[in-house]
Amino acid sequence: MIRYDLTCKNGHAFDSWFASANAYDALERAGQLSCAVCGDSRVSKALMAPSVSESGRSARRGLSEPGNPLEKAMAELRRKVEASSDYVGDAFAREARDMHEGKSPERAIHGEARPEEARRLIEDGISVAPLPFAPKRRTN
Structure with a gap:
């Protein structure tokens, strides 16, 4: 995994x-x-500073607790999704297409x-959108 x-x-x-x-x-x-x-699709990498250990509250907070408002919003979005x-893993495209074609019941999937x-899928008129986080099974 790499963070940008x-x-x-x-x-x-x-x-x-x-x-x-x-x-x-x-x-x-x-x-x-x-x-x-804001959802703008014109995204690019920014200059990054090396990760340096901090003392104090942010260092004690731990990796599982969101710290800033954006992290908290992302964590809440993940919880809601x-x-x-239903998590369908690598079968997402097939499941979305089957629902669109009436082969399986419609439901929310990711x-x-x-x-x-x-x-x-988009070219065929099937609404999909990327999520701004990776599935838990693929994160560290």
């Missing part, structure tokens, strides 16, 4: 984790990145799709 500091053309700064540098590049080429604050939809799968 990102900025959008509207000046919002945020960070995100990616499976690898190549995964970031593929998502960027496919237009699948968007600002966590996971509580209100999972993973390759960029080309997501593009085909």
Whole structure:
């Protein structure tokens, strides 16, 4: 996993984790990145400072507790998505298509799709959107 500091053309700064540098590049080429604050799709990597251990409250907080308002909003979004939809993993594109075609009952789902799968779904009029977080099973 790799974390990048990102900025959008509207000046919002945020960070995100990616499976690898190549995964970031593929998502960027496919237009699948968007600002966590305003949704702008014109996102680029920002200059990053090295990670330095801090003393005090933020160091004691731990990795599982969100610290700033954006982290708290992202954690709340994750909780809502996971509580209100079924995780279908790598079968996301097939499940979304089956629901669209009436082959399976409609329900809220989330999972993973390759960029080309997501593009085909959108081209076929099937509404999908990338989530600004990785599934828990793929995070450290």
